[in-house]
Amino acid sequence: MATPVTPVQVVRVGARVVLAGFLVYTGLAHLFWARRGFQIAVPDWAPRATGLDKDAIVVASGAVEIMLGGALVALPAERRTIGATAAAFFVAVFPGNVHQWRTGRSAPMLRTDRARFVRLFLQPVLVAWALWSTGPWRRR
Template identity: 60%
Template sequence: MPDSSNPLRTLARWSLAGAMVFAGVTHLFWGRKEFQTQVPDWTTRGTGFDKDDVVIVSGVLEVMLGASLVLLPGSRRTLGNYLAAFFVAIFPGNLEQYLKKRDGFGLDTDRKRFVRLFFQPVLVAVALWSTRDGRR
């Protein structure tokens, strides 16, 4: 089980957990329409899902991952891996928003949408780092 004695890792993990739960709830309620702008067009082809379905599923996953980071301390490393994979999986949505110049959540210029792309690797790194104990 990861060592929870590192206060910076604990703070990062709890912050990430809170952000994930908040983002997930936003997906499910007041932000659904705006999140649909980030769903790549290709995700709906042949899946039977529409963009709203994708937003709902991703919102539920975000709530589950965020809550699990706090509620399942014995599974932190595994959850960090899942969360990092989730951040990688949603990156095409960020890329599509940039490439197709789709506005959403204040990302209303090419520059803002481009800068946002660089936050995804940071989220992957924080997910992995905050769920490790610093030992090999």
């Protein structure tokens, strides 16, 4: 007899699918229509640390977002690992959000200091969303 699906499980699956869509959309934005705006968020130290120019960093992060989003949907058996990886990715790009806020550089949807400051609080929400919707701490 199969274990019944709980409402919380249904919500988690929905949250995971929405997160996947968000990651793919944002990844595509990194590669196409908002590429220049994302370059603004790359801290000046990042090219020195990685050996990549700002555009390559934006392209690489966009590709990672697309892969994470696709993997959340295509590889449900690996959702815990992918969720933990997505959470780590959100932590890794946080310095870009701080850099953008501290330098006051505008980008699409982040044209004011207030918007850039509020954006900082979205990152912990994304980390929590990735972890809650995939449950890397739960037993298999």
